[in-house]
Amino acid sequence: MVTADSNKWGMVVDVDRCTGCQGCVVACQSENNIPINLEEHFNQRRAIQWIRIERYWEGEYPDVKARFIPVMCQHCGNAPCEPVCPVYATYHNNEGMNVQVYNRCIGTRFCANGCPYHVRFFNFWEPEWPESLKNQLNPDVTVRSRGIMEKCSFCVQRIQRSTRESERDNEVLEDGDRGLNPACVNACATNALTFGNFNDPDSKVSKMKEEAMKEGGRGYRLMENLGTDTNVVYLKKVDESVEVTHGH
Amino acid sequence: MIPGDFQPQKPTGTQLAKLGVLGVVLLGVFIGIVLVLTFVISSWLGRPVIFGHDGPDQPIEFPHETHVKELGMDCTFCHRNVEKEAAASVPAAGLCMTCHSAVGDELEGITKMRNLYEDGRSIHWVRVHRVPDHVHFVHEAHIRYFSEKEGIEAQEVCATCHGDVASMDKVQQNRSLKMGDCVNCHKQNNAPTDCATCHY
Numbered sequence: 001m002v003t004a005d006s007n008k009w010g011m012v013v014d015v016d017r018c019t020g021c022q023g024c025v026v027a028c029q030s031e032n033n034i035p036i037n038l039e040e041h042f043n044q045r046r047a048i049q050w051i052r053i054e055r056y057w058e059g060e061y062p063d064v065k066a067r068f069i070p071v072m073c074q075h076c077g078n079a080p081c082e083p084v085c086p087v088y089a090t091y092h093n094n095e096g097m098n099v100q101v102y103n104r105c106i107g108t109r110f111c112a113n114g115c116p117y118h119v120r121f122f123n124f125w126e127p128e129w130p131e132s133l134k135n136q137l138n139p140d141v142t143v144r145s146r147g148i149m150e151k152c153s154f155c156v157q158r159i160q161r162s163t164r165e166s167e168r169d170n171e172v173l174e175d176g177d178r179g180l181n182p183a184c185v186n187a188c189a190t191n192a193l194t195f196g197n198f199n200d201p202d203s204k205v206s207k208m209k210e211e212a213m214k215e216g217g218r219g220y221r222l223m224e225n226l227g228t229d230t231n232v233v234y235l236k237k238v239d240e241s242v243e244v245t246h247g248h
Numbered sequence: 249m250i251p252g253d254f255q256p257q258k259p260t261g262t263q264l265a266k267l268g269v270l271g272v273v274l275l276g277v278f279i280g281i282v283l284v285l286t287f288v289i290s291s292w293l294g295r296p297v298i299f300g301h302d303g304p305d306q307p308i309e310f311p312h313e314t315h316v317k318e319l320g321m322d323c324t325f326c327h328r329n330v331e332k333e334a335a336a337s338v339p340a341a342g343l344c345m346t347c348h349s350a351v352g353d354e355l356e357g358i359t360k361m362r363n364l365y366e367d368g369r370s371i372h373w374v375r376v377h378r379v380p381d382h383v384h385f386v387h388e389a390h391i392r393y394f395s396e397k398e399g400i401e402a403q404e405v406c407a408t409c410h411g412d413v414a415s416m417d418k419v420q421q422n423r424s425l426k427m428g429d430c431v432n433c434h435k436q437n438n439a440p441t442d443c444a445t446c447h448y
Contacts, residue, residue, distance in 0.1 A: 156444050
């Protein structure tokens with residue numbers, strides 16, 4: 001259970017700032033030992049991207065605008081992926097995170113079917129890296145073998161490490177600490193992503209959420225009508241000149 | 249001979265041969281089953297049940313007894329990261345050379361170590377304690393907790409899991425280090441039992 005005194009990790013994504021540069025995707029890929037996605041993987045719809053940039057075109061030629069939305073695991077409060085797992089390999093921990101336990105997973109893929117955001121990925125193959133990249137693997141993250149699900153973990157290894165190091169050095173873990181932030185947040189060139197503790201009313205994300213969710217604010221959450229109670233808040237594009245949204 | 253009395257037939261040569269082959273095959277199957285069971289039980293217990301109680305052979309016979317008991321060195325003198333980081337770390341040969349450039353000339357292991365050091369190569373120690381890749385054990389947090397709780401030095405904490413390494417001829421695993429072992433201890437000490445504490 002998420003209690004008032006525990007942390008509740010969450011993210012605020014400012015879509016207005018996102019330039020679609022894919023920096024977060026690359027950072028995530030290298031931080032979390034995600035195997036390299038080749039063209040054939042994308043063609044088979046089996047590419048693994050814990051965070052992806054969805055691209056939408058707005059307007060009619062010649063007045064076309066590209067719109068980008070970074071989508072990662074929303075860490076739902078009412079996660080549709082959790083109750084369907086027969087082995088409790090995915091569950092909610094007391095820090096508001098949706099955790100995937102690799103060693104429990106047996107690969108039924110029910111959770112991927114349940115997820116409305118398409119952010120859960122199945123390892124169809126044993127992960128492989130070219131010889132030159134073997135030494136760049138992150139020792140803090142498990143290399144997932146064939147046959148199990150994986151997804152964005154909010155870089156839980158960084159949260160664990162920075163929490164432990166702040167305890168070791170008798171320091172208070174600061175909001176927005178670069179050691180605490182997930183790799184995507186650190187990599188974002190335009191600060192479109194902000195990570196922090198929603199249970200701390202003074203944290204940056206709490207203030208942004210409060211501001212955004214006010215009447216007339218820019219805040220929204222992906223597929224809010226599903227009642228998934230996500231921990232990721234999006235701030236919509238400021239430019240109101242273009243109304244029509246086409247598919248990507 | 250009474251009429252109708254049962255007279256066992258003498259087995260022919262081929263029958264005897266078949267019986268012999270069957271016997272050998274069954275014996276082979278039996279030995280196979282025993283071997284497989286030995287491996288299964290060994291892997292479940294995490295140590296060999298028939299051979300190799302002693303722990304693995306190391307490339308250089310490092311006597312913990314001499315260094316710890318006789319010379320009174322701390323565990324943390326060589327395993328330098330144990331109070332700071334996740335891995336306890338095994339030192340490079342350079343640390344050995346701080347003393348052994350001067351002492352231990354007559355010993356075979358020292359000569360071997362010096363040669364490796366001069367060639368700039370590392371000693372390939374055989375790892376004794378190993379948890380699976382999906383488990384992230386952090387030495388620093390455990391040492392910190394126990395030394396604060398019980399008010400003892402870091403090196404006394406080591407024995408909780410590693411046993412009395414100083415008296416071991418060859419270093420061997422002392423506890424099962426399976427998940428049940430970890431979780432039991434975590435429960436006793438009110439440590440978190442959330443999966444994401446160790447598995448990520």
